[in-house]
Amino acid sequence: MAQYSEALDGTALDGVFAALADPTRREVVRRLGRGPMSVGDLARGFPMTLPSFMKHVRTLEANGLIRTAKSGRVRTCALRRDRLALVDDWLAEQRRAWESRTDRLEQFVTDPEEHQS
Amino acid sequence: MAQYSEALDGTALDGVFAALADPTRREVVRRLGRGPMSVGDLARGFPMTLPSFMKHVRTLEANGLIRTAKSGRVRTCALRRDRLALVDDWLAEQRRAWESRTDRLEQFVTDPEEHQS
DNA sequence: GCAATACTTAGCCTCATGGCACAGTATTCG
């Protein structure tokens, strides 16, 4: 329950969205969707040095999007779906809001001249 | 159709996620979910100066999340739901990937010691 | 045990972001 201490306040969304705002990190998430992988294997194919790549891995972990564990000299990464669900939940909340007020104001700004005050 | 020229390459996600990574901007999106609003009205309640706030508005517009139009001295902002759908689509794609490979590897990194190669 | 492997740490650089103040423009109201 209290498994992820940073996960529960609204602020977590900042980190999750920020983490996903980088194409390298989104690609990592995509690859990990196919299953866990070592840092080295993950890094293959990205046009950057390992230290740079590791920063992305840490960003993803710091924001809870992946989980990593080291065994021997290899660090294995795995996706945490529950964390992506945060984004899903936020989107769902917005959708609920739009749907509750129907399309009354739909084309408002399309022709703003007719509406001022 | 070709209404929004920046919207169509994969790179658009960078901007959309980045735009949503800020709590001020997410709140703006949330408020606009209730209907269009002027910049001044939107800005009310945020602890920052108007020029600072305007930067957020422009970021949101630059990344297609809102649409704005000026009428007289008032600029009115409205949400663009289609753009948030980009996020939704990306998430859906990830989910499809997880679901296609069932939970065979589910608890891999939970106990990494038992698995190394 | 020595070498290769797989990260990891440290330090540096550049650019982008988010905030500010202050001054300017354009509408609208009296």
Place this chain on the structure above:
DNA sequence: CGAATACTGTGCCATGAGGCTAAGTATTGC
């Protein structure tokens, strides 16, 4: 017309993000 309103433009500043190189540590294989 003059003042108030609602942005808008400019320039500055501090921080953080994302990249690099170079050197270090810990495992594993020969």
